[in-house]
Amino acid sequence: MTAAPTSTAAPVPVDAAAPPEAPVPTMRFLPCADVGVLVELESLADVLALHEALAGDLPDGVVDLVPAARTLLLHLDPGRTSVPEVIRAVSELRPTRRTRSAARSVEIPVVYDGPDLDVVGELTGLGARGVVAAHTGQLWTVAFTGFTAGFGYLVGEDDRLHVPRRATPRVSVPAGAVALAGEFSGVYPKASPGGWQLLGRTPLEMWDLHRDPPALLSPGTRVRFVEVDA
Amino acid sequence: MSGAGLEVLSAGPLTTVQDLGRPGHASWGIGRSGAADRRSLRLANRLVGNAAEAAGLEVLLGGLELRPDRDVVVALTGARCAATIGGRAADHNTVLRVPAGSPLRLGTASAGLRTYVAVRGGIDVPPVLGSRSYDVLSGLGPPVLAAGTVLAVGAPPARFPSVDMAPVPDPPAGPVRLRVMSGPHDDWFTADALGLLERTAWTVTTASDRIGMRLAGAELPRVRSTELPSAGVVRGALQVTPAGQPTLFMSDHPLTGGYPVIAVVVDADVDRAAQVRPGQDLQFTIVPNPPRGT
Numbered sequence: 001m002t003a004a005p006t007s008t009a010a011p012v013p014v015d016a017a018a019p020p021e022a023p024v025p026t027m028r029f030l031p032c033a034d035v036g037v038l039v040e041l042e043s044l045a046d047v048l049a050l051h052e053a054l055a056g057d058l059p060d061g062v063v064d065l066v067p068a069a070r071t072l073l074l075h076l077d078p079g080r081t082s083v084p085e086v087i088r089a090v091s092e093l094r095p096t097r098r099t100r101s102a103a104r105s106v107e108i109p110v111v112y113d114g115p116d117l118d119v120v121g122e123l124t125g126l127g128a129r130g131v132v133a134a135h136t137g138q139l140w141t142v143a144f145t146g147f148t149a150g151f152g153y154l155v156g157e158d159d160r161l162h163v164p165r166r167a168t169p170r171v172s173v174p175a176g177a178v179a180l181a182g183e184f185s186g187v188y189p190k191a192s193p194g195g196w197q198l199l200g201r202t203p204l205e206m207w208d209l210h211r212d213p214p215a216l217l218s219p220g221t222r223v224r225f226v227e228v229d230a
Numbered sequence: 231m232s233g234a235g236l237e238v239l240s241a242g243p244l245t246t247v248q249d250l251g252r253p254g255h256a257s258w259g260i261g262r263s264g265a266a267d268r269r270s271l272r273l274a275n276r277l278v279g280n281a282a283e284a285a286g287l288e289v290l291l292g293g294l295e296l297r298p299d300r301d302v303v304v305a306l307t308g309a310r311c312a313a314t315i316g317g318r319a320a321d322h323n324t325v326l327r328v329p330a331g332s333p334l335r336l337g338t339a340s341a342g343l344r345t346y347v348a349v350r351g352g353i354d355v356p357p358v359l360g361s362r363s364y365d366v367l368s369g370l371g372p373p374v375l376a377a378g379t380v381l382a383v384g385a386p387p388a389r390f391p392s393v394d395m396a397p398v399p400d401p402p403a404g405p406v407r408l409r410v411m412s413g414p415h416d417d418w419f420t421a422d423a424l425g426l427l428e429r430t431a432w433t434v435t436t437a438s439d440r441i442g443m444r445l446a447g448a449e450l451p452r453v454r455s456t457e458l459p460s461a462g463v464v465r466g467a468l469q470v471t472p473a474g475q476p477t478l479f480m481s482d483h484p485l486t487g488g489y490p491v492i493a494v495v496v497d498a499d500v501d502r503a504a505q506v507r508p509g510q511d512l513q514f515t516i517v518p519n520p521p522r523g524t
Contacts, residue, residue: 030414031519033494036464038414055257063253064262066462066485073462075253075262078497083520145259146460146485149368152259207258209358209370215258 025049029087034078037086040071044143044155047072050090051219059089067144067219069153105222108187110136110178111230114198116166120180123163123197132227134160135178135199140185140223145215150189150207152217161185169195176201178225185225187217233351234300234383238375239333242293245375247353248346249285252361252370256485262465263365266440266481266504267344270308273398274348277305277325279391284352284384285362287375289345292336294375296347300330302383303350303391309342309505310400324395342401342505350391354384366440367482401505405431407513408499410468415458415490419470423450424516427468427492431511432476438508440482442469445512449474450492463487466495466503468514478503478512 025046030038041047051067054074058065061081066073076086112132121128142152165181170193173179177188179196188194189206206216217223238245248271251264265271265288275284287294292311304326306313313320316332328334336345355362355372364371375381412424432445450470463469467479469489478495479487480503493516495503506512 031411032414032464032491033411033466033496034520035466035494035497036462038461064256066256068461068486069459071459071461073464075256075462075464144486145257147259149259149370213258214359218257 027090029090031083031087032073034083035076037074037076037083037090038071039074039090042070044069048141048143048220050093053093054090059086062086062089066146068146069143104218104220105224106216108178108202108204108223108225109228110200110202110225112178112200112227113230114178114200116179116197117199120161120163120197120199124160126160131161131199134158135180135185136225136227140225142217142219142221142223143184144219145217147186148189148192150215150217151186152215152219152221152223154185154217154223155183156185159183163197165195166197169193173198174201176203176206178202233354233385234298234302234349236302236349236353236381236383237297237299238295238377238379238381239297240293240295240377241375241379242289242291242295242336244290245294246288246364246366247285247355247372247375247381248288248363249283249361251363251481252359255359256462259485260359260368260370261365261482261485263361263363263368263371263482265346265363267308267346267501269501270344270346270505271348273323273396274305274307274346275352277307277323277391277393277396278303278348278350279387279389280348280350280352281387284348285355286346286348286353289336289347290343292338292345294336294345294347295333296328296381297333298328298330298383302328303386304328304334305348306336306345307348307396307398308344308346308401309339311339311345312337321395322400323398325391325393341403343507344504349383351384351386354382365482367484401502403510405511405513406502406506407515408503409496409517410466410493410514411496411519412493412516413491413519414461414494416492418452418454418458418490419492420451420453423452423492426450427476427514428516431513434506434508434510434512436508440480442480442483443478443503443506445476445478450476452490454490458488458490460486460488463491464494466497466500467491468493468495480504 028040140154173194181196251262437444
């Protein structure tokens with residue numbers, strides 16, 4: 001059996017300047033050969049904090065960051081740095097769980113006429129109008145992206161809208177569909193197959209290559225859904 | 231005065247424009263993409279005197295036919311195919327001149343999967359997010375080549391080709407051995423799984439493309455049956471499905487994956503994987519992860 005190449009960051013003393021409610025998150029470093037370091041964290045909030053701390057000032061040789069539910073992957077250029085160097089740089093960063101201040105925010109207008117609105121109303125016990133109220137009534141945060149260009153996995157402030165995916169995915173979900181699955185909400189940037197529960201649709205272009213930046217959503221962006229008439 | 235143009239007379243099974251990719255856009259959901267065999271593209275660019283970042287053509291299984299409208303300098307690397315210029319045999323891994331109006335024709339590759347064509351000046355299609363690579367997964371980048379496409383060639387670089395030929399071995403037709411490092415999720419598997427990964431001759435299945443290569447040979451047993459929260463994955467990752475079957479992630483892989491990764495192919499060996507055909511075998515040698523600390 002090969003020794004698992006895992007370790008935990010050395011305990012770091014709490015920064016005297018940081019408020020006591022902002023402890024340094026525990027990080028576990030998992031090397032991905034010589035091209036990546038997967039940092040395991042305890043919560044999505046810790047992932048976002050570390051992503052924010054790194055995104056503005058990437059350590060030398062780190063070429064990309066991929067946040068996910070409990071991990072942040074650092075892609076590195078093995079010609080310019082090494083896994084131990086990147087682990088050391090991240091360990092010394094000491095991000096804290098302070099709330100993010102300068103997050104971008106986006107309002108997404110939605111026509112709530114999706115084919116799964118009634119089903120979600122039943123699943124949650126809120127009824128269709130209750131679902132709309134819950135969806136528009138909370139602040140959502142882009143946790144991470146993936147699936148397709150411009151798609152953001154949004155987390156809300158409570159679990160009222162946590163619903164399973166559809167048992168049978170749709171062959172095609174239209175662009176702009178506003179949907180729910182598990183603990184997430186999301187907006188389909190282009191027509192694609194999908195198993196999420198569809199609440200409605202937005203006329204906003206989630207992905208536009210001729211815009212800068214092309215993606216409306218990126219990790220940390222705050223989102224509020226606003227109901228509009230068809 | 232504008233540069234040369236290359237008219238595509240025949241595109242073969244799949245020919246795409248590729249450079250070294252577009253890193254840095256993961257937060258928008260975009261992967262790096264780029265040449266599947268970066269080493270061969272780099273070599274082709276070096277032969278014609280281009281910068282390493284210049285875009286070339288990645289030709290799957292040959293079949294490409296191009297006709298330049300003025301004299302161009304090209305190089306062919308990667309999978310060796312029977313190539314001709316104006317009907318005369320053209321060599322591999324060397325600097326070639328294609329006269330205006332003479333077709334450059336790539337026959338079927340005898341070994342290997344992907345041939346790279348670099349042209350002095352580079353393929354000058356508009357970059358998308360800083361790269362001219364076509365990403366099969368996201369659809370970003372210049373469209374797949376089709377007969378009738380005319381590709382612009384960029385201005386020739388100031389420097390001249392400094393090597394005439396490169397003595398590099400052709401991709402092998404037999405088994406290919408790649409070095410891997412265990413992790414990041416090797417603790418999700420039984421103690422024997424890494425040994426099984428090393429002992430097994432893995433056959434590359436036909437379910438293989440620029441996104442990933444599905445391998446057949448054994449089942450890698452897991453000790454945890456819980457669901458892994460989706461996590462970022464790297465090129466070269468060996469992700470294992472609940473049925474125990476590994477997939478080797480290639481250049482256009484998804485940003486994240488929902489299954490554990492038992493091991494990752496070291497960067498220097500990933501390019502060789504891109505030349506392995508369906509039906510050929512892959513074998514893995516586990517090498518130690520780099521030591522911690524300085």
